[in-house]
Amino acid sequence: MSVAVQTQEADAAVERQTMEIDIACVGFGPAMGGFLTTLTNAWGENPADPAFESRVAPGLPLQVLCYERADDLASGVSGVVTRGKAIRASFPSLVPAEIPMATEVQRERVLYLLDPIGASRRSATLRLGDAVLRSACSLLGVKDHAFELPWTPAFLQKHGGLVLSIGQFNQWVASQVMASGFAQIWPGTPVAAPLLEGCAVKGVRLADQGVDKQGVPADGFMPGMDVHALLTVLGDGPVGALGQQLDERLGLPAGHAHREWALGMKFVLELPPHTPEDSPLQPGTVWHTFGYPEPEIFGFLYVHPDRLVSVGIFVPSWMSDPARTAYRYLQHYIQHPALWRHLKETTLRSWGAKSLEESGLRGEPFLTGDGFARIGEGSGSTNMLTGSGVDEAWSTGVQLSEAVVELLRTGKPFTHENLAATYEARRRSSEVQRRASEAQNARNGFHGGVVRGLIGMALAGLTGGRLSLGAHIPPTDKQIHPGNTTDDLSQQAAAMLAMDDGRPLHDALMSARGWPEIPFDGRLLVSHQDALLLGGKVQAMPGFADHVVFRDTGLCISCNEKTCIAMCSGQAITLGPDSLPAFEREKCIHCGACLWNCAHAPAGTQSNIQFRAGSGGLHSAEN
């Protein structure tokens, strides 16, 4: 008898449908794309190959079902630049023009952005450096308050790689997979829990439908089905419910922890039709920036075909300030003179955000066990030195798929031992692993300050990881330092002020800090809520329980930082009565930032916020 681990106590009396399948896949992202593409291609070589006959439904082809919580496979909003080696290996005749918004990387720049406003929280060292740059601006080529590095460090270079929209790429990959009729991909289908027998995974339980916000059965109650699978592939990303539950159940390998995060937030902008031909924003252009709007915030600008530009920032967990207000920071970022010169006439087309697991190898969970394997970002594949994760995630999917095909062909079951010998072995000997090892300590320095961090990163990058700085990395809740605000305004006071004013918390905090108000123009600079409506729309299918749950409300009431509210990408968490955060599922874009933006984790937990399985999220047609 297998047991579903569920955060909501499962009602033993509930009768659930069951289904027997061969492979259950959770989360459709680049890793699962790599897995399913490779598996489908292997099957396509000879669909009559008995290795691909279903073990659970003899006579039928292998039953492979993939479950995705988003309401559509194109709803992930994330522009990326990737070296694309593994992706190209899977699609040897890939023509980027066939994928909307895809193009080859043509030119790269790295810019250090000075603070043109004076509101940025800069250390004395940094201010000194800035002063030097400003005083010698003509000599050093400082223009528009930006200093361009004379070269792009090799570890950052993506030349010959791809600029992609992950949403469009996912759609494209899914359509290739589904054209075969081999694997099913089910959007709008959140997976609530793994079915466990001891430490073996026996399949997954789908989320209950027809329940109220608390998960109590209501009209049209439909208990989530138990899907029994011989192999469960976890690719549900860094904040996926299944991955989290397995980590809780199995723990992490010794010395591993999920302590380094960032929120990536981006706009998709459309350049005006009269953009001159000599504009530097030609398709394939890639800019990496650092230094502004805060020294800890890295930024990017990628130019897609058809006059579309992705521009965004990463707000890291090691930015100790509790006012992690990504949306407003992003608005200040695009107004930096070095960007604004080219972007001021653009139109906001879409917007989105996502959490990135930046622990790399240090956050790697157990990759395999009896009946399961983990791939993609949630398996620690993201490389934080090169700032890339898509191609790495894809690679892990390909590696698992090759392993699965080997096991199918040799008739071996999906045991821990067999999966370790095939999948883990492939992964350990791969380039992904080699580069991850180089990157392992690259960002340590940032926990001792930005300048130290940059030095550490350069050391690791230039020596292939042989040299790096050591660091003690505290848990995420301990990385938030309430004492860092530069004025006397407490978060709580700002929150009250925001409530009185009817403004979002992040706005109040930033204005209190001396950041100028945003001159809304209804086209490019729009309010946070308008951005939600403009490009993407939040989908929240009725009948699912709230997926953001506050464990100990007492802790929330006494919390002064309220970082979860400030950081919430969709303003889905607001300050409710009695100083309690209130969650509105209808506004949540599933970025998962609340999970690691809590300053008061109860003992033994990562956060006072639970991020469970939920349906929907941002649905953008133009991502």
Add this chain to the structure above:
Amino acid sequence: MKPILVLTHADESGSALTKASLEAVTAGKDLAQQLSAPLVIGVIAVHAVAAASALAATEARILSVTGEAFAQARYASDAAACEALCRAADSALVLAPGSSRFARIAAGVAHRLGGVIDTHITALGGSSTVEATRWFYRQRVEGVFHREASPWFLLLEPGTQTAFTGTPGTVQVESVAVELPAPRTYVTGVRAASQGQQTIRPDAKLLLVAGAGWTKKQPDGQVHATEAGQLILGFLGNSGASLGSSKSLVDQGGEGQPVLPFLTHMNQIGQTGSTPRHAKGLSTCCHGEEPHVVGWRFIGDRRAISLDPNCGWTRGKADVVYIADAFQVIAKVNELLSVNKP
């Protein structure tokens, strides 16, 4: 050059051509002149001679299929009639009104003659060849095209041409014999989908569109569906407007939510509803999202009342948008209109 054939049919009286048929006659005359081709008009009517009298001024050759069997609009008899007319006329280009009667059969007739057909034609152009214009993707994309195949049937969208209004007179009508299969279908009548003025009426100058906001919770936290219904019906009575609705409001009935009992899917405007033609349209309690607004393609002046200052209507989809509570505004409008009915 082969003649141009215009297919027409009579209205319920059996002795007068429908307005849409006369619109097709105008298009046929223009086209015949443009291409210097002879014009033939086919008439399907119980009393074909009477019906054809309106065509005296066209100076066209008139063919007819006549008899009681053609009082009924049904596939087997109408298709046979049109097939016979087409064969008698031997035309390479056939125009017909896009009425429900001809829309039912024209494709089948084209197939029987080895020809091709295009429908919902809103304009005919070109010089030496004919170029037809129509909408694709529910009034979202407009296309102009030409066909090499023959005969080419073109079903004209009603309301896109001026109806022919030449002086009536006696015309010579050539009767065409039709062999009918044994009938399996009988028309037993016509039923109004909903009562009185709560239907879409093409002749109304004004279209009132009710959106889902009418049955949503109002500022007092309550649903006021009864009051909403009274306000809407009051407005229709006072203004003579035709009533349309958004899909979301019509769908609420199926979801067990408060409904306006006089609304059915027949009232639905938009992507999955109709695209009526009216000089003016007033939207109330509706977001003005694209799938809905495509149903407004042929509405002239557009005004909207919405509580949402960011609704779709404000983004270039209406001429005037009033950010206001429709309950209050329509109540006032009704007061004023009841004193002074237009």
Add this chain to the structure above:
Amino acid sequence: MSTTYQIVVCAGIVPDPLQSLEPVTGPNGPGLKNEMVLPAVLDPWAASALYEAAHLAAKLPGSKLWLVSLGPKAKLQQVMMTIAQKVAFELVPIDGPIGGFTDAHATAAALADAIAALPGLDRTRLLLFGGWESASRGAGITLQLVGERLGITDQFQGVDQIDVREDGSFEVLERVEGGKHQVSTCAGAPAVLGWATGCLAEPRNNPQVGMANMRTLMPALQKAKPATLAANGLQYVDVHLPSQQRTTRVERDMTPEDIARELVAWIGAE
């Protein structure tokens, strides 16, 4: 009731109505920008036909239901996963091009061939269902052409209701001008019914039903026969997006009284 039917529903797939559409012209004529990655849905009218067919088949035990759909295989699977959650049917997929600019005559030929080849088809019990319009090409002719090709001469368009009688005959309500329904009785199958919205609410999605149904649909998808569609002399001269932008006057601060006065004057003006 002893009547049983073999119902074949012809249903195309169309872009999700929430998507922005932009026409582009390629080497094979006009199409939509990013057509293959636009999320697709079952055509709304055809979907009504399918739900009505499923309802009818359930009422008349022993009846059979096929869904014949022409579209790119990848898109078909995506759409079928949603549809399979609502109703059970046997799928006959035809792997062909998507889009509203393909020729309806060619589509009809491919559909008719596929229907004629259905194993066990009894044409005397055949009801051919589909939508009377579509959200892509929207010509409203494909179904009639399929019917003609199959030799069916009792056809109804804009159908909102069918009532089957004891003797196998049925009454049909068709939409006609003026918001009215024409009522007809037909002696029975074979017949073609092009549906408007019908009378049924859309069945709820049940993913669990869908996953079970997909088990039989997937092998059918894998075997989808490819079809190339002839142009039948169709040549596009121009395809464009009409300008939809109006200059909107937004009145934020008028009182209901002032708005009412302005509206009354507007309604009365010629």
